[in-house]
Amino acid sequence: MRPVISPGWTRPARPEMSGEATYLRHHLRGLDNWNPTATSAGEHLQQVRRMDLNECPYPPSPKVQAAIEGVFARLNRYADGSCPELAARLSATTGVRVPNILFGPGSTQLLKCIIEISAGPGDNVVSPSLLWHRFHGIYEALEADATLVANRPDGSIDVAQLTRAIGNRTRMLVVITPNNPTGMMLSEDELRHVILQTPDNVLLFVDEAYHEFAMHAGGPDALRMLQRERSGPWIVSRTFSKAYALAGLRLGYAMCSSPEIANAVRLMSSTFVVSAFAEAAALAALDDPDYSTFIVEDTARERSRIIEGLRALGCEPMNSVTNFVSADVGRPGIDVVAAMRERGIRIARWAYPEYGNYIRVSMGAPEDTDAFLDALAEILGTS
Ligand SMILES: Cc1ncc(COP(=O)(O)O)c(C=O)c1O
Structure with a gap:
């Protein structure tokens, strides 16, 4: 059976361009300004x-303020973007090996790098149609062939239709749990379905920006389940922006099933992207549970x-x-x-x-x- 495909988000029509900007890649011409923080x-x-x-x-924990002040005298130097102490701390709590963890200036920036390691122009990504609309922008920027699977009428992700939409050309399956803008999370059974029904030649990407809230609400831990139950490749992204009150600091991280995947994301990202404040602030935030x-x-x-x-x-x-x-x-x-x-x-x-x-x-x-x-x-x- 063919999955129900919904066009979902549609980008506003572009104005007709006189003097077309031919120096830009075709799909990047005539875009409107977009700045949600304006x-x-x-x-x-x-x-x-x-x-x-x-x-x-x-505001963040007072411990974060003290830690940031301690970094001031080192601002003349580039920070070690691998955040070695933080990676070791996260590795100890999650069981993900240090080489498989990488950091970026917020998870937003990592999302694009993550999707980019699998999806270039024309490559198929399967994703719920209703999800944080930044994803639609990324699919578009990368010229990926996104199969957008309609959410259920109540807004929840239809995991059966989602995995059914995986085809021979699919390289990545994306889920966000809890999802934005619905705020709803996948149940343990739904996550298990996604984990087991996504074939081993498809990279499963789980955005867990709201992980800490899901844990508090008694939700399943996607990372733990992936570690225990998935034989194929996976990536989980998380952030210090939400439950640690550090949105303005810009620090997100991705945990990958192999160093090869982590290195691919590192290459798509860049050097010097993590601020000198980031590691010290995140460690201080973790020190104040x-x-x-x-x-x-x-x-x-x-x-x-x-x-x-x-x-x-x-x-x-x-x-x-x-x-x-x-x-x-x-x-x-x-x-x-x-x-x-x-x-x-x-x-x-x-x-x-x-x-x-x-x-x-x-x-x-x-x-x-x-x-x-x-x-x-x-x-x-x-x-
Ligand atoms: C689902 C989802 N992922 C990622 C992010 C990005 O968070 P940040 O870039 O601050 O880590 C957001 C922000 O609202 C989000 O809703």
């Missing part, structure tokens, strides 16, 4: 509630409040386990985002035309939750 004129960060980028609302526990617990509490609040307003929130919640608000998300922004609250909408009524809100501090729910009641006319 702040509009007059929007001072101090006054704005940032609930749009799935950041942590709290109480602080990251506070973050995931606080996140879970605010997530429950947001989900309940959305339901009380007649919206349909998704079953998120992460630091963000998406919901059908019954009217165009773009309008709700704009109305929130007028009230000093930044939230996101979904970049998928068929989900035009969906918004995504990242967890903030308790007072951010209050402000968001009050504003939404006002915007929806239910206050």
